[in-house]
Amino acid sequence: MISVLSGGVGAARLLRALSAEIAPQDINAIVNVGDDLVLHGLTICPDLDTITYTLAGLNNETLGWGLNGESWRVMDELETLGGASWFRLGDRDLATHLYRSQRLLEGATKTDVTRELCERHGVQVRVLPATNDDVATIFETERGRLSFQDYFVRLRHDVKVESISIQGASTATVTKEVLDALHESSRIIIAPSNPLISIDPILQLGEIKDILRERRRDVIAISPIIDGAALKGPADRLMRELGYEATCVGVADFYEGLIATFVIDERDAALAASISSNDVDVRVTTTIMQDPLDAQRLARAVLA
Amino acid sequence: MISVLSGGVGAARLLRALSAEIAPQDINAIVNVGDDLVLHGLTICPDLDTITYTLAGLNNETLGWGLNGESWRVMDELETLGGASWFRLGDRDLATHLYRSQRLLEGATKTDVTRELCERHGVQVRVLPATNDDVATIFETERGRLSFQDYFVRLRHDVKVESISIQGASTATVTKEVLDALHESSRIIIAPSNPLISIDPILQLGEIKDILRERRRDVIAISPIIDGAALKGPADRLMRELGYEATCVGVADFYEGLIATFVIDERDAALAASISSNDVDVRVTTTIMQDPLDAQRLARAVLA
Numbered sequence: 001m002i003s004v005l006s007g008g009v010g011a012a013r014l015l016r017a018l019s020a021e022i023a024p025q026d027i028n029a030i031v032n033v034g035d036d037l038v039l040h041g042l043t044i045c046p047d048l049d050t051i052t053y054t055l056a057g058l059n060n061e062t063l064g065w066g067l068n069g070e071s072w073r074v075m076d077e078l079e080t081l082g083g084a085s086w087f088r089l090g091d092r093d094l095a096t097h098l099y100r101s102q103r104l105l106e107g108a109t110k111t112d113v114t115r116e117l118c119e120r121h122g123v124q125v126r127v128l129p130a131t132n133d134d135v136a137t138i139f140e141t142e143r144g145r146l147s148f149q150d151y152f153v154r155l156r157h158d159v160k161v162e163s164i165s166i167q168g169a170s171t172a173t174v175t176k177e178v179l180d181a182l183h184e185s186s187r188i189i190i191a192p193s194n195p196l197i198s199i200d201p202i203l204q205l206g207e208i209k210d211i212l213r214e215r216r217r218d219v220i221a222i223s224p225i226i227d228g229a230a231l232k233g234p235a236d237r238l239m240r241e242l243g244y245e246a247t248c249v250g251v252a253d254f255y256e257g258l259i260a261t262f263v264i265d266e267r268d269a270a271l272a273a274s275i276s277s278n279d280v281d282v283r284v285t286t287t288i289m290q291d292p293l294d295a296q297r298l299a300r301a302v303l304a
Numbered sequence: 305m306i307s308v309l310s311g312g313v314g315a316a317r318l319l320r321a322l323s324a325e326i327a328p329q330d331i332n333a334i335v336n337v338g339d340d341l342v343l344h345g346l347t348i349c350p351d352l353d354t355i356t357y358t359l360a361g362l363n364n365e366t367l368g369w370g371l372n373g374e375s376w377r378v379m380d381e382l383e384t385l386g387g388a389s390w391f392r393l394g395d396r397d398l399a400t401h402l403y404r405s406q407r408l409l410e411g412a413t414k415t416d417v418t419r420e421l422c423e424r425h426g427v428q429v430r431v432l433p434a435t436n437d438d439v440a441t442i443f444e445t446e447r448g449r450l451s452f453q454d455y456f457v458r459l460r461h462d463v464k465v466e467s468i469s470i471q472g473a474s475t476a477t478v479t480k481e482v483l484d485a486l487h488e489s490s491r492i493i494i495a496p497s498n499p500l501i502s503i504d505p506i507l508q509l510g511e512i513k514d515i516l517r518e519r520r521r522d523v524i525a526i527s528p529i530i531d532g533a534a535l536k537g538p539a540d541r542l543m544r545e546l547g548y549e550a551t552c553v554g555v556a557d558f559y560e561g562l563i564a565t566f567v568i569d570e571r572d573a574a575l576a577a578s579i580s581s582n583d584v585d586v587r588v589t590t591t592i593m594q595d596p597l598d599a600q601r602l603a604r605a606v607l608a
Binding site for chain 1 (some may be wrong): 342343344345346347375377378379381382384385386387392395396398399400401402403405406408409420421424
């Protein structure tokens with residue numbers, strides 16, 4: 001059994017590739033919920049949904065987010081009404097949020113709802129929200145305090161960030177399912193997701209960091225920064241703004257003490273030496289997962 | 305200026321006919337919110353929406369509820385997910401509920417949201433929720449306690465009712481807009497809506513009954529029961545189950561002390577005498593509004 005600390009798209013691709021290599025039932029995706037939001041009264045969990053949709057083969061490859069075969073009837077109408085339509089919710093996708101919101105109103109947890117949706121979509125990987133409690137990634141920026149989606153979607157992360165905090169993390173409880181998964185896993189993988197806003201909201205919860213420190217020998221991280229840039233999103237810019245080197249070395253520094261193996265891209269091979277000095281075993285391979293065969297290669301390297 | 309105490313479909317038709325006779329800006333629709341519900345996290349106000357959609361010419365004549373040109377993408381998907389899809393919410397209609405729910409989260413009142421939606425749809429009648437507070441029509445039935453929509457939609461009102469209560473009515477505040485409308489109206493009309501579940505949730509609020517008693521000479525009700533039956537819905541059955549005569553006479557009894565004029569259908573002309581004995585002036589006309597010309601005739605009779 002393995003566990004994968006997961007953000008959205010990058011983690012979803014890795015999980016899909018891993019589940020072609022080992023039994024999906026033996027894979028636990030421990031997923032960030034710091035991006036979750038309540039909008040229009042609906043509870044929306046972007047990373048959980050991206051992973052579920054991708055593992056179900058329902059993800060929209062053209063858009064890079066959301067569901068395939070999507071339509072926009074509700075959003076178009078909401079726009080006509082002058083409503084908040086900057087966070088695009090497709091008609092199919094909305095059904096997920098309606099389902100989740102109603103089940104939460106009925107007393108179900110995010111863990112329950114995620115399991116139900118996975119069952120419905122035939123997803124066998126165990127997709128687990130890191131916590132059932134409310135946590136929210138908050139940005140202090142040059143334009144004031146911003147919620148995750150205000151920063152990420154509404155302002156397209158085009159604003160200088162001064163600090164990031166994970167509201168609620170210190171009091172949130174890591175679920176029993178996540179603790180069991182971590183304890184029973186022979187390997188814990190940190191997906192090539194944004195360290196600061198996808199992985200850190202998981203690391204800051206309860207005993208997660210302590211578990212990783214204890215299990216350091218079994219923890220492997222994959223750098224989401226290649227040749228000084230993130231494949232997608234603002235990871236490089238954020239690393240710089242928050243005082244980290246915007247390279248795979250900076251990522252290794254961020255995970256210092258938590259990992260024993262670090263996977264970097266071939267293009268960064270020259271940097272391997274400076275990472276190794278930190279008592280971390282560096283593996284070099286292709287880490288870009290655009291091509292399914294490359295994703296497979298990465299999955300095999302991680303499992304090796 | 306006139307005010308119309310309003311439920312859903314019947315009231316909407318009357319309001320449409322009235323606004324062809326007098327300036328729509330001079331008409332206040334004071335609307336029942338006892339049917340309102342929170343489903344999937346969305347705040348849904350069926351009577352307010354029926355009236356807004358009808359006055360905007362957007363109502364679905366075929367279904368008898370909801371919007372025209374409607375599609376069902378979200379509901380179909382929700383059904384696939386195994387979600388609660390018994391309360392059918394069309395894609396266009398959902399945009400209304402998303403808009404309202406988000407505005408309420410932002411601190412707007414139902415009165416604010418209704419005004420915004422009416423402006424957006426070009427509705428000039430002043431559509432006013434009777435209160436901004438939460439009230440809920442609750443049914444004690446042979447199958448236990450039921451919410452309005454459980455009784456009305458899910459069980460298709462096919463269950464014996466023992467009593468009805470309007471939760472929250474005694475502490476809810478009638479809005480200033482509604483009080484002003486009632487005080488400034490030369491005539492107060494009780495629409496041909498269900499007395500027990502559309503009008504009573506308005507009457508039970510704060511000072512509404514006192515105002516009607518004081519203004520009795522100016523209050524006109526239209527019977528929703530014709531020849532012993534309701535045109536739509538369970539009004540006749542409910543009247544019987546709760547000990548009222550299921551005729552226009554029973555409706556007049558229900559409104560005793562609040563009205564001075566009562567409009568009944570031609571088919572009930574023979575019953576006029578038994579009503580008049582209660583110090584109520586009875587007018588006989590067509591009260592069925594299926595045909596626009598009949599609706600016009602009713603509107604003129606009410607305004608005469």
